[in-house]
Amino acid sequence: MRSPEPVEGAIEKGSYVVKKGLAQMLKGGVIMDVVTPEHARIAEEAGACAVMALERVPADIRAAGGVARMADPEVIIRIMDAVTIPVMAKCRIGHFVEAQVLEALGVDFIDESEVLTPADESHHINKWPFKIPFVCGCRDLGEALRRIGEGAAMIRTKGEAGTGDIVEAVRHMRAVMDGIRKLQNMPEDELMAEAKALGAPYELLKETRDLGRLPVVNFAAGGVASPADAALMMQLGADGVFVGSGIFKSDDPEKRGAAIVKAVTHYNDPEVLAEVSRGLGEAMRGLDVRALPPEEHLATRGW
C-alpha cells in the first residue's frame, strides 16, 4: 500500500462541529468550580473532566451580594497554567466583551451564566462569531433551544446555584425531557404552533424531534452536592454534571470530588453508589430554595 502524503488542504478552526465536539468529549464527566490553582489540581486529581475558573464559588457570590462580574484574568490564567484538562470561565449574560476577553485569554469554554449579574436584560450573547464554545443555562426546552439558536454548543440546567438544593435542577431537567417527549409524540403539522408556544426556532424543534434529544450535550447544574444527587441527574437524562459549591464547600473536597466522579460513571449501579457515598464527611451546609426570597433566585435571570 502506498504511504499517505500530506496533500494541500484547508484546515478549518473554530467550526460549530469542533465547538460541539469538545462538549461531547466532556460527557459522562464532572466539571468542578475552582477558585485557586490548588483547587484546580485537586479537581484534576479527583478525576474532573474540566474545571470552571472563578473568583468565588456561587455560594460565596450569593453571600457577598453586589455586582458579580467575570473573574480577574490573573485568576483564570493561573488556573489554566495549573492543569491540563479544559478550563472554562463565566461571563455575564449579554456581556459579549467579557466573552471576547475570555476568548483572548484562550479559555476552552465560556459559560454565559446567570450566577453573575446580567449585563443585558433583553439579549443574550450572539455566540456564533466566537471561535470557542459556549455553555448556557436553561429551565425548559424552549429556553434551551433559544440558546442553541444563538450558537450555544452545550446546554446545562440552571438549577439554583450555590444552594446545595437539587430540587430546581430536577425541575429543569424534567421540563427539558418532558418537552422532548412531547415533541416526539406530536404530529409534524403541529410543530410550528409548538415552536410559537415555546418561543424557539422551528428547525431546532424539528431536529430535536428527529434526534429524540437536544442537538447538543446537556449537563446538569445548580445544586448538586452529593454522589447521589449527581447520579439522580444522570438517571434523569443528563450527559454529565457541573458541581459548583458542592465540592469545595464540603468537609473533604478530595474525597467528595472523587466520589462524585465515580457516581457519574456508575450512575446506574446502586452498589457502587452506596460504596462511594460512605464516610464523605459533611456536605455543604445548603439553603432550602423555598426559603429564598424571589429576588435572590438566580435561575430567573435571562430568558
Added chain:
Amino acid sequence: MTRIGVLALQGDFLEHEAVLRRLNVEPVEVRQPSDLADLDGLIVPGGESTTFCRLMQEYSLHEPLRGLLKAGVPTWGTCAGMIVLARRVSDLPFPTLEALDIEVKRNAYGRQVDSFEADLEVPALGELPYHAVFIRAPVVAEVGSGVEVLAVLPEGDPVIAGGSPVAVRQGNVLATAFHPELTEDTRFHRYFLGIVDAARRRSGAK
C-alpha cells in the same frame, strides 16, 4: 456475533456505540474488569485522558486491559484513547497501557480555540478524502519502526505542521488523533471491524 467493548468511564462512548449499531454490531460498555470477558475488540473513546487513567486505576482496569492488549485483542483509541494506548506521553501523571510504540504530546496543537477540521488522504480507506475532526488533539511526536502511518496532516496551515502522523497502526492496535465517531463517514469503524474479523479468523484457525 462480534463483541466490541467500548470503554465507558467517561467521554463520547455513546457516539462510538451509535456508529457500531449502524454497522450491525452490538457494543458492550466496559466499566469494570468483569465487562472485559469474551471481547473480540475494544474501543477507547475520546474524552479526558487524565480522567480515563484515574478511573482505570480506581477500578483495577489497568492490568486486565494490558492483558487484553498483550493477548492481541484488536484495540482502537481515538484522541484521548490514542494517549491511553501510547508507550510514552509527555505530561501525564498516570501510567498508560503502553501498547503502541509512539510518543505523544498532549494538547500540543494548542487549546480549544485551535481545534480544527481537515480533509486527510487515507490510502487504507480508499481514494476518497477522509474528513477528520480534531479536538484538543494529541500530537504524535515519534513513531517506532514497527508502526504504520495511515494518515498525516495536510500542508498549508501556518501553525499546524503538515506531514505530522494522525492515524497509526501497529499490528492489531489502531489509533487516531481525530474523532471518526463524530462524523457520518463510517469507513474508519469498518476498517477497525476488518482488523477484528481478521483476528477472529486467525484465532479460529488455530
